[in-house]
Amino acid sequence: MNPLNPWAIAIGVLAIGIPTALHFLTKPKPTAIPISTISFLYELIQQRRSRSKLRDILILLLRSIAIALIALAIARPRLSAPPIISPNPDTKTARVVIVDQSQSMAAGQGTSTPWERAQSASLRYLSYSDDMQAGVIFAGAKARSVYERLSNNFESLSEAIKKAKPKPENVNVADAIERAGQLLENVPEGATREVVIVSDFQRNDWGALSLEALPTDTKIVVEQASLNEKDNIAIVSAKPENRVTVKQPGTIQVEIANYTSQERNVKCRIILEKSTFSAQSLVPAQGTSVVNINASFDEPGWRTGYVTLDGNLDVQPLDDSFPIAFEVSSAPKVLIVTRQSIEKRDTSSYFLQQALSASLDQANINVVRSDKVLDTDWNDADLIVLSHPGQLPKSHTEKLAASIRRGRGLLLLMSELADGANHVSLAEMWGQSYQSPVQWTNESRGETRRGLFVAKVQTRQLPFQVFGDSIYGGLANVKLAGGLPTVATREGLKGAVAAELSDGSAWLTVTDCEAGKVAVMNCDLQKSNLVQEGIFVPIIAEISKMLLERDRVELSLCGLPIVRTMPIAASASEPFQVRAIDSLSPPIQDQGKFEFSTTKRSVVWTWPESIGPGLYEVLQNDAPVFSVATTVPASEADLTLLDEAGIKLQLEGSKQRIGIRNTKQSLDEQIDTWWTWLALACTGIMLLEVLTLLWFRT
Amino acid sequence: MQSHAAGDSSKFLNLRSLSGLEGLRFSAKRRIEGAYSGRHIARKQGGAGEFADYREYSPGDDLRRLDWRILARTGKTFLKLHQDETNLACTMLIDSSGSMGFAGYQQKGDDSKLAWCQFFTTALSHLILTGRDHVGLAVSEQKECPYFPPSCLPQQRGLIHESIANMVPRGSTNLAHSLDSLFMQVRRRGVLMVLSDFLDADLDPMLSSLRKFRTRGWEVIAMHIVHPDELSLPKGRAFRFLGMEGELPVAAQVNELREAYEGRFERHQASVRTGLLSVGCDFHSILTSTHYMDVLKQFLIKRSG
Structure with missing residues (x-):
């Protein structure tokens, strides 16, 4: 005491x-009285x-x-009780200090941020001692160790902590713990293993803390640099709803999260180069709200800018601005490959051509006989439809497979055995990146496939999501014929079967294939009455929209590796250059690698450790060919922290000896409650x- | 009253106040046994006095009371009965123990229970003697019991009044002893009036003694004298209480005891009342805050009625 x-x-x-x-x-003093x-x-x-x-x-x-x-x-x-870890050990000690470097550590106003407390708390464990060796790991999107092995250069380690700043990343806790485990693997015999974790213990990042990667005899001290003020309003996402097409109305969806206890009316603004759009929305407490901003663009090409919150003063200003980059595409190009007569009007390809024309405004639909398809046709098309193409030669399937890998959509009409053979060839080329839920067989069991009807539809998934249960009414009179029997595969996802026929075979499957998407419709349109039903065009419209959505913008999170396929037009022989678009974006140190992918038949850009948040463009011959916006992970906006009880719950069952402290306490200070x-x-x-x-x- | 004024010099006698009560007479509720004829109904029925009743003759009866006229007319023997009237002999036993000197917590000397008894008995003895009845006096002291037999001699008034006036509260209460001593000295049945606070440690011996009087045919009047201050403890926090009969002093914080004390005193009053009534006494509980003349008046009205 x-x-x-x-x-x-x-x-x-x-x-x-x-x-x-x-x-x-x-x-x-008593008074004497007689009684x-x-x-x-x-x-x-x-x-x-x-x-x-x-x-x-x-x-x-x-x-x-x-x-x-x-x-x-x-x-x-x-x-x-005496602290589990003494700052100045008098026995041989191997110590690793893990410092949370995520964006949430920068939250707070004034000088008292969790990061500053974490810095001072970490330095307390790095004072010089003859018997100690130490290592420092900055825990971000990936674990960054100051030295590859434990060191007794405490000055250098301390200096690294002093110079470090929070990064716009989340924490890969498992990576940090694993790295600490590696550092503690080869310590001198008899040395005590110690790990100090200094963090704000944000719930989103530390909710799955596990210490299994550490040796069981490790002493662990958890230092919590808590934040008093947790109110934060943030833009957690901003991207086009669908493919943005020239001169077509497009919608940019901005998702705003309100991590305060009160409903807030939030104004947001999108500045895209010279254009400015604004909107406002009421965001519920502890909830999110999506603001749709309509915009139209006259020219194709990349658009970059920022979505900002107006007049929002909170503890995390960095997430009040959100970079956005997307491509305004030309009208979609559809390639229908068939061996059917182009002039005839009762063929599957004709029906599909008509349906696609009605579904996609200003779409450039090109019907080509399968023996006359050019290499450029495969590359230029945004959506490829195979309708009775016959068995395609290997050169075609290779180009088609590469095109799909790069992000194109494929609608394959499974009408005859040749279609099944094409599918097998394509699946072999795609390998593990394509997991078809069913396998098409030629075993008809002596039954003619006709008079089939649609028995089961996944009404909650694309492409039938918009129809809901009314799809059954629309398909009530549809009788399908042709196609191939199917057998479920082990590796495929059951949910990838969007609709089933009355004989149990799949009617429509939708499967991702790297950046592209493949839809297989198992019937012969010529023999079916589907084309005569009113539901035909809407179904084709939804399928085509779904297949063209591969161009949806993927969020690029700071600190994580970015892998993007460059446009076909980009030449593999010319050098690429990556640069920050504006002064708000941190300058590029390492622009990553540009490598030609034989499978995709295109150049793939790999940026192993993206920086940001900001806007970056890829130049070739000084001309922009690609843009990317790196953003702060949305999870960093929610500043809800694990309390001591929560941390204990996470560490329950750990074999190590663990102590939990608050950075506000000094090491020699004892519990004052x-x-x-x-x-x-x-x-x-x-x-x-x-x-x-x-x-x-x- | 004027006729006795020359011999009355007691400070406890106020003849002017008593003049209003001259019309009232102290009467016994029962038939009494007197030595002389008087105005009180005697226990025995004799040949003189007022005719009361007839009764058949039985051998041994006084033949002088035989009604000869009825015998002559009817041949039956009947005795004529006459109610004798006799005088009353009242003996007043006054408790003069130390506790009777309690004059309240303010300790006003002339407000003591004994003083009240002195005024009361002086006035009552005066009225009894005025009615030509006999008055005697016994004083209950710790060891002795001075006794003045009932008499209506002229000097009796002065003797009684002087004795009453000379009483001083002292010693402890021993009423049983006094009653026993008195019982041995009295010769003729009459009225015994006991004035006391009955603060004996044990009431049973006293009640036994009184039962002897009742058994012999005495009429016993018990007057329980209570000072108003005795009903509760004084106001204040702490007192050192001094005993009045030689008890050791005791210090107490009265706030804690007040309720219990009041309950205890109520129980004492109840037990005194119950005990005396069970013996067959005419019981009166009197607060000394009530003027003795008022008490006397009410007492005599009841008695004369």
């Missing part, structure tokens, strides 16, 4: 006698003497205890005194 105010104990010792002294000093009934008083006093004595003793005792407790509470005793318990006990004693008095009165 180390009291903060020892003088209070001395005063308390003296004051303990006060109730007894007062009891005797304030005893009234005739003194025998009655003898009786009464005799009865009550022992009771009064007991009451007086109890009351005096309770009062003395109350005074002693008050004195102790004022003295503020600080009791605690006893005074509250003492004050509470004093109140209880006083209450007990009142109860005792009442009890003796009755």
Whole structure:
């Protein structure tokens, strides 16, 4: 026990006698008077003497205890067990300090941010000691170790901590713990392993903390740099709803999260080069709201800019601005490959051409016979439709597979065995990146496939999501024929079967294939009456929209690797250059690698450690060919932290010896909460005194 | 009253106040046994006095009371009965123990219970003697019991009044002893009036003694004298109480005892009342705050009625 105010104990010792002294000093001086009934008083006093004595003793005792407790509470005793990790160990020690470098550590106003407290808390564990070796790991999107092995260069380690700043990233906790485990693997024999984790313990990042990667004899101290103010409003996402096409109305969706306890009316603005759009929305407390901003663009090409929140002052200003980059595309190009007569009007390809024309405004639909398809046709098309193409030569399937890998859409009409063979060829080329839910077979079991109807539809998934249960009404009179029987595969996702036929075979499957998407419709349109039903065009429209959505903008999170396929037009032989578009974006240090991918038949840009948040463009011959916006992970906007109980719950079952502290405490400072318990006990004693008095009165 | 004024010098006798009560007479509720003829109904029925009844003759009856006229007319023997009237002999036993000197917590000397008894008995004895009845006096002291037999001699008034005036509260209460001593000295049945606060440690011996009087045919009037201050403890926090009959002093904080004391005193009053009534006494509880003349008036009205 180390009291903060020892003088209070001395005063308390003296004051303990006060109730007894007062009891005797304030005893009234009796007045002598004669009384005739003194025998009655003898009786009464005799009865009550022992009771009064007991009451007086109890009351005096309770009062003395109350005074002693008050004195102790004022003295503020600080009791605690010795710290698990001593800052200056006197035995051989291997210590790793993990410092959370995520964006949430920068939250806060003024000078008191979790990061500053984390810095000072970390430095306390890096004071020089002959017997100690230490390492520092900055935990961000990936773990960054100052040195590859433990070192006794404490000055350098401390300097690294002092120079470091929070990064616009989240924390890869498992990576940091694993890295710490690697550093502690080869420590000298007999050395004590210690890990200090300094973080704000944001719930989103640290919700799955596991210490299994650390040796079981490791002593662990968790230092929490908590944040008092947690109110934050942030833009967590901003991207076009669908493919943005020239001169077509487009919608940019901005998702705003309100992590405060009150509903907020938020104004946001999108500045895209010279154009500015604004909107406002009421965001519920602890909820999100999506603001749709309509915009139209006259020219194709990349558009970059920022979405900002107007007049928002909160603890995390960085997430009030959100970079956005997307491509305004030309009208979609559709390639229908068939061997059917182009002039005939009762063919599947004709029906599809008509349906696609009605579905996609200003779409450039090109129907080409399968033996006359050019290499450029495969590259230029945004959506490729195979309708009775016959068996495609390998050169075509290779180009088609590469095109799909790059992000194109494919609608394959599974009408005949040749289509099945094409599908098998394509699946082989795509390999593991394509997991078809079913396998098309040629075993018809002697049954002719006709008079089939749609038995089951995944109404909650694309492309039938918009129809809901009304799809069954639209398909009620549809009788399908042709196609191939199917057998479910082990590796495919069951949910990828969007619709099933009455014989149990798949009618429509939708499967991702790297950046592209493949839809397979299992029927022969010529033999079916689907094309005569009103539902045909809407279904084709939804399928085509779904397949063209591969151009949706993917969010690029700071700190994480970015892999993007460059446009076909980009030449593999010419050098690429990546640069920040504006001064708000941090300058590029490492622009990553540009490599030609034989499978995709295109250049793939790999940026292993993206920086940001900001806007970056890829130039070739000084002409922009690609743009990317790196953003702060949305999880960093929610500043809800794990409390001590939450951290304990996370670490429950860990074999290591663990201590949890707050960075506000100094190492030699002990727990100073006893005074509250003492004050509470004093109140209880006083209450007990009142109860005792009442009890003796009755 | 004027006729006795020359011999009355007691400070406890106020003849002017008593003049209003001269018309009232102290009467016994029962038939009494007197030495002389008087105005009170005697226990025995004799040949003189007022005719009361007839009764058949039985051998041994006084033949002088035989109604000869009825015998002559009817041949049957009947005795004529006449109610004798006799005088009353009242013996007043006054408790003069130390507790009777209690004059309240303010300690006004002339407000004591004994003083009240002195005024009351002086006035009552005066009225009894005026009615030509006999008055005797016994004083209950710790060891002795001075006794003045009932008499209506002219000097009796002065003797009684002087004895009453000279009483001083002292010693402890021993009413049983006094009653026993008195019982041994009295010769003729009459009325015994006991004035006391009955603060004996044990009431049973006293009640036994009184039962002897009742058994012999005495009429016993018990007057329980209570000072108003005795009903509760004084106001204040702490007192050192001094006993009035030689008890050791006791210090107490009265706030804690007040309720219990009041309950205890009520129980004492109840037990005194119950005990005395069970013995067959005519019981009166009197607060000394009530003027003795008022008490006397009410007492005599009841008695004369």
